[in-house]
Amino acid sequence: MTKKKFSSKKRAIDAALERIRTNRSDNHNAIEIANGIINGKLEELARGITLIESERLSDRPLAQLLLQEIKSFIEEKSHYSQIDTVRIGITGIPGVGKSTFIERLGLDLIKEGHRVAVLAVDPSSKRTGGSILGDKTRMDELAVQENAFIRPSPASDALGGVARATMEAVILCEAAGYNRIIVETVGVGQSETAVREMVDVFCLLLIGGAGDEVQGIKRGIVEMADLIIVHKSDGDNIAACASTAQAYINALHLFPPPPSGEKVDVLLASSIDGSGHSQIREEIDSLTKLWKESGWWSKQRANQNSDRMTTHARDLLLAQKMDNPKSALLWNKLQLEVTRGTRSAFSAAWDWVNSDSDK
Secondary structure (H helix, E strand, O other): HHHHHHHHHHHHHHHHHHHHHOOOOOOHHHHHHHHHOOOOOOHHHHHHHHHOOOOOOOHHHHHHHHHHHHHHHHHHHOOOOHOOOOEEEOOOOOOHHHHHHHHHHHHHHHHHHOEEEEEEEEEEEOOOOOEOOOHHHHHHHHHOOOOOOEEEEOOOOHHHHOOOOOOHHHHHHHOOOOOEEEEOOOOOOOHHHHHHOOOEEEEEEEEOOOHHHHHHHHHHHHHHOEEEEEOOOOOHHHHHHHHHHHHHHHHHHOOOOOOOOOEEEEEEEEOOOOOHHHHHHHHHHHHHHHHHHHHHHHHHHHHHHHHHHHHHHHHHHHHHHOOOHHHHHHHHEEEEEEEOOOHHHHHHHHHHOOOOOOO
């Protein structure tokens, strides 16, 4: 194949991949997408989430309009804002059974009359940016339920393995009528602050019989948990799981009281035989009720909104500055000096932020 033909074929492949990635036509109107989401159209919900996840600067105004339309709908329908939505974060190292646990939890919640959305963040390759996006195949029974929506998203380089626009995806799912939103993180032992700052109840899954170091669970993550679940407590693992649970119960006495004011429970569960799952759902309902009565529920959500504004402002300012050719050129120049060791990273960042190259 000639170089010219290869180049032409590569452009065609790249264009096809871009169409797949965006999953929408360029002339899609934000208002139409918003109306589709509000009316429960899954295709429009998927397109809306793809739009707000887009890294293209040209998509940002459309994403902003979409979110404004959704917000206006919620404000106009005052009764809608009172829908009892609960955002549940699930984390734990690979192999702990997060997908199996979430499928069981989701199916049980649907049986109780809830509509469940799962935002499952898949690992992304640092080298290629690719991700597996296989959660629908791992939750095949939940995926076919009429009252379930599963959205796998690439983690990219987001903090804690959470996609950049996951919180906005939560808002879109709630606007579509889903009242139980489950956010699954990659769970690779990194900081899980990102998911803690977007959910109401944060659940940490552990493996019975493994030490803390083996599981890669750092104290900071344990301190953020509202509920600790020792998973796979079935068969020959029951005794080991009970031992692990007791060890964490003892350890939690040494931790400072959580900001919510409620002690953190440690429960055993099996997603194979279903044991422990009813207690988990009861615990989540109990925490929800207690926190609403104490005022912690609304306070936590208000703080999360404020923190998210700060995060988005940083991202947008960086993207806006990098979009300027002169500013981008200066970045590359300073970055080269940093990699050569002729300038410190802080000094280079300071000079770039305070430069007038973007004017």
